[in-house]
Amino acid sequence: MKKLLLINPRNYLKSGLLNYEFSNFPPLGLGILATLTPDNWEIEIFDENFDDFQFIEADFVGFTAFTGNAYRAYQIADIYRKKGIPTIMGGIHVSMIPEEAEKFIDTVVTGEAESIWPTVINDFEHNRLQKRYTGIRLKAHQLVPARHDLFHRRYSVDTIQTTRGCPWRCEFCTVHAFNGTVYRQRPVDDVLDELEKTTKPLLFFVDDNLIGYSKRSMQRTIELLKGMKKRGIKKEWFTQASINFSENDEMLQLAHETGCRMVLIGVESEKIESLKETKKDLNQKIGIQNYSNIFKKIHSYGIAVLGTFIFGLDTDSKQDIQNRADFIINSNVDAFQTTVLTPFPGTGTYYKFLRENRIHYTNFPESWQRFRFFENVIEPAKMTHEELTEELFTAWSRIYDPKNLIKKFKMTLTETRDVKTAFLSLITNANYANTIFEGTGYYFDPENMMKTVPHGGVFDKINT
Ligand code: SF4
Numbered sequence: 001m002k003k004l005l006l007i008n009p010r011n012y013l014k015s016g017l018l019n020y021e022f023s024n025f026p027p028l029g030l031g032i033l034a035t036l037t038p039d040n041w042e043i044e045i046f047d048e049n050f051d052d053f054q055f056i057e058a059d060f061v062g063f064t065a066f067t068g069n070a071y072r073a074y075q076i077a078d079i080y081r082k083k084g085i086p087t088i089m090g091g092i093h094v095s096m097i098p099e100e101a102e103k104f105i106d107t108v109v110t111g112e113a114e115s116i117w118p119t120v121i122n123d124f125e126h127n128r129l130q131k132r133y134t135g136i137r138l139k140a141h142q143l144v145p146a147r148h149d150l151f152h153r154r155y156s157v158d159t160i161q162t163t164r165g166c167p168w169r170c171e172f173c174t175v176h177a178f179n180g181t182v183y184r185q186r187p188v189d190d191v192l193d194e195l196e197k198t199t200k201p202l203l204f205f206v207d208d209n210l211i212g213y214s215k216r217s218m219q220r221t222i223e224l225l226k227g228m229k230k231r232g233i234k235k236e237w238f239t240q241a242s243i244n245f246s247e248n249d250e251m252l253q254l255a256h257e258t259g260c261r262m263v264l265i266g267v268e269s270e271k272i273e274s275l276k277e278t279k280k281d282l283n284q285k286i287g288i289q290n291y292s293n294i295f296k297k298i299h300s301y302g303i304a305v306l307g308t309f310i311f312g313l314d315t316d317s318k319q320d321i322q323n324r325a326d327f328i329i330n331s332n333v334d335a336f337q338t339t340v341l342t343p344f345p346g347t348g349t350y351y352k353f354l355r356e357n358r359i360h361y362t363n364f365p366e367s368w369q370r371f372r373f374f375e376n377v378i379e380p381a382k383m384t385h386e387e388l389t390e391e392l393f394t395a396w397s398r399i400y401d402p403k404n405l406i407k408k409f410k411m412t413l414t415e416t417r418d419v420k421t422a423f424l425s426l427i428t429n430a431n432y433a434n435t436i437f438e439g440t441g442y443y444f445d446p447e448n449m450m451k452t453v454p455h456g457g458v459f460d461k462i463n464t
């Protein structure tokens with residue numbers, strides 16, 4: 001029996017968004033490839049999120065990676081290549097710049113890999129592995145469930161993907177480049193069957209937008225949630241959706257009844273010029289002045305809003321950075337992911353910054369390790385690189401000030417009238433705070449925080 005080893009590499013700097021167990025999610029793509037691998041193969045998923053790498057014998061070694069952990073994948077691949085063991089890699093990063101990956105990996109798969117994986121395995125078995133394969137986008141009903149049983153047992157969250165693709169073309173986003181602009185929804189029964197195989201009490205629908213972009217797609221979400229109810233699938237779940245998540249009361253009610261606790265919504269900015277710059281068209285259409293009522297309505301169903309915000313946009317002055325912090329602090333958004341504009345390969349932002357020679361770190365592939373959302377890797381338009389870093393720390397210190405996080409916890413509790421939702425929101429903020437201030441000595445422990453609210457000190461230290 002041949003052995004296929006699938007490796008989920010970890011950012012070598014061991015920091016960034018994926019550094020905390022709570023924000024680590026199983027490598028779904030590897031689980032899907034495992035499903036598509038014939039029974040005459042033994043399969044192991046080695047996950048650096050939990051275990052330090054050690055050499056494991058295998059006949060064929062596969063990797064998936066985002067930009068932030070691509071370098072680590074190349075490093076591990078080198079160990080196997082030196083022993084003559086063939087390596088293969090797919091995922092968003094190598095799909096966008098396969099020429100780079102080909103220097104470090106024997107075989108590169110671009111695009112969605114499942115369409116081509118059976119061919120890859122067959123070619124391996126017949127000793128005719130190619131240098132490059134190109135996956136095509138399958139129809140939604142052709143997508144297969146992941147082998148959840150192979151994921152590391154320490155993951156506290158199950159993940160499932162019910163849709164792919166997005167018709168919008170936000171400048172900073174890789175989704176439309178990788179998964180395409182056609183929104184594809186898996187058949188409800190396929191999703192429910194996969195859901196029944198998950199075992200954790202927490203679930204993350206990793207869809208970039210669970211509800212879709214039309215009345216029909218919203219109806220399909222309603223059918224999915226009705227199906228969960230009918231089959232008795234009750235989980236604490238969270239997801240991602242566009243700002244029109246609040247539009248359908250029936251969907252909100254079903255989301256509440258099936259255990260939805262939080263929805264991530266791409267707010268990005270409170271400034272219309274920034275929304276124009278990023279081509280965040282839906283948010284412009286809905287209108288910033290309506291955010292507060294939208295969030296309130298979502299709260300009324302016991303669901304918290306995790307808003308994502310981007311700092312360092314070309315339209316951002318120093319004052320705009322602090323204004324965005326003010327908006328976050330004063331608005332009724334519950335949890336906040338506050339990242340720096342990062343030019344990920346494949347995005348419009350990347351090509352623009354490359355063209356204008358405004359990427360600060362360019363020692364690739366090593367520098368990709370810095371592309372992890374919370375490190376400033378750009379030369380912004382309206383200030384220097386160093387000034388942006390300084391402004392970011394001032395803004396972050398204000399946003400994630402423990403007093404503000406406690407204030408937000410109370411707000412979430414009041415508006416959602418749900419202790420679990422309020423705690424999930426607080427823990428989410430604590431994770432972001434700990435990620436951002438890693439290495440500074442700051443540590444936010446939500447449970448202890450509820451007993452004693454610490455005062456001052458730590459943020460002053462960060463700023464000096
Ligand atoms: S940010 Fe969201 S809405 Fe914009 S392209 Fe990406 S997935 Fe679509």
